[in-house]
Amino acid sequence: MRTPTLAPAAEHALREAAAGLDRRSFLRLAGAAAALGLLPTGCGRAPATLAPPPELALAALTPRTYAVLNAAAMRLLGPPAAALVAERRVDPARTTDAWLARVPELRAPVQQALLVLELAPWPIVAKLRPFTRLEPAAQDAVLDDLMRSRLEMKRALFKGVKSFACLSFYAAPEARALTGYPGPFGGGSDAGRAAMAEAMRYPQD
């Protein structure tokens, strides 16, 4: 499916409409638009592959926002990360849920942001179906549109979702392995201990 990009005129109109709104108001506006857009974006659930495992009792996220966060993390953090999330070896949404349970003041804005990404239709978010039901390339197009938008609050939406994806994904030891970081205290390996020593030696020493 070809994802429509936000036409300059529509974006201009949205920018005008959003002028003077803070981020919370924007999310409310976009949330309302999402509700109005339920038909075009689809009322269906997120794909079963993105559903939380049955044994997981979510404390802050809903099954829908759980799915959105993991779907976004898979596109934001690149193919190696997507593989780990798809295989459920790393679960950023579960980690985010646990954090939000301890930080109640962040629950509402994060939930709202994820719902906007999932449900808000064009022209607020450049898509006509739920984010979790788009093909990967179309999801990338949505994220790219948010990131490059001239509308400040769309960029803020991108930034917020990416922040939680990064925070929760790289908290997992399996994810850190993708980076070459041996772990704290050298990770208990000879290579890690060598890296610790190397960090304190200048190349010319």
Next chain:
Amino acid sequence: MAQPGSLPPAGRHGAGILGCVTSAAALPLRVDAIVVGSGAGGAPVAARLAEAGLEVLLLEAGPRLSSSDFTGDEGAMTARLYTLRLASGSGLNLYAGACVGGSTVINDALCFRTPPEILDAWRREGGLESFREESFAPFIDRAWADLAAAPTDRAHLNRNAHVLETGAARLGWAAHAMARNVRGCSNLGLCNFGCPTGAKQSTLVTYVPRAERAGARVVADTRVHHLWLEAGRVRGVEAHRLDPTTRSPREAVRVEAPLVVLAAGVLETPAILLRSGLGSAAVGRDLQFHTSLHVTGRFEEPINGYYGPTMAYAVTQFSDVNGSGGPGFMLENVAVHPIATASALPGFGEAYARAMAELPHLARALVVLRDRSRGVLGVDDDGRPGIRYVLEAYDRRRLRDGMLAIARAFLAAGALEVWLPLNGLPPLRSERDLDTLARLLFEPSAASLLYAVHLFGGAAMASSPLRGACDESGQVFGVRGLFVSDASTLPSNTGVNPQITIVANALRVAEGIVAAHPRAA
């Protein structure tokens, strides 16, 4: 304990917890002094008052952890030790410590004396005579000694610091290693997640134990909600005991004391005052930060910047304090841990994953901007704090210039490519790339990460209640016995890492309280 029916009015947000006041076996009902907050602003006061013979209760909203609890795990420790607030206006993330020891547990152990230009401005513009250099210097000296601050030798400069040093040297910029408050640092690179060896001289291992040795009682997991006031003086505090696991309020408690010192930090102290219906119009006003952002460079050789002191080297060429006539920002190297690096790297997808896979070869540095912008903190009808902080154009230009300066230093040091923290911008590979960005209009919402950990103001000292919340001694105007001793009393940002300034001011406030207290030894 007072019965709910006898509680005095405590401001429009105060009534919420009165109906559920219950017994709190772990807390005394009456003490000589309550100190709220155990970080750089609170723990020194608790220690000094206890040593003067007062019965002191030190309350901390966060948990009490010790070196053995600090696993070094970035994700787990960030969740346990930090509090995060989002400021509207420019999308800043605001971080502070949330445990016994406060931000001193998670800071980078950097120590600077308060710059003379800052002290001079506080005295000249604020009428605060206590901040004459010769008057304040003894408190700085004492803070310096108590925290074991000392210059950083070359054995504690890692490659990440060396990259910035090399770039600065090749460009002829003023730069130096920064002093740190450590004893026997093992170069683990875990300063931000609680020092597992106890080498960092946070208040957790200095003033808090000192206060306890002098008889102070430290109670963690207890968040002060508002003050108990009567006839123009403070009578105590009302607080919530928090569930250690969920951090949810468990029970409400009240402790009586004729002396209360607020040191809950800029994110909380002004909110407590506002919830208590207190303070002049200045409460919650004039917040000022050091806004920061990170620049990342990739090098041929391994840097392994997640090991070694998290920060140790500063470029002072662009500073506007300590005699430098620059535009007003410093550049400092900063650790390359996975989560922090992932948050700052711009973009997404395959290219982003490739950059993260190069983590061992990445170096990072940050801009510490001496903001000119000022913000405001308010509380909503439920007493929850909210912060608005709009970065003015002048600050945005200097953030851009700071980013470009780091990029220039990294390229001069041999970086293969450099990422500015701007989503959508490809990596820079040459000086020519920098030239094209020199006129870039920096938009905060385009930044992958924009944040502040150095927070100031909201209950500033001033010569009159028209201009600030507290007088020069730290006492809140119009409320006898109520003092503020944390960074919220500072009239402006400091242009340098503020740990020593906050501790020194806390010692000064404590000394004033002791001198005036009839029962203090």
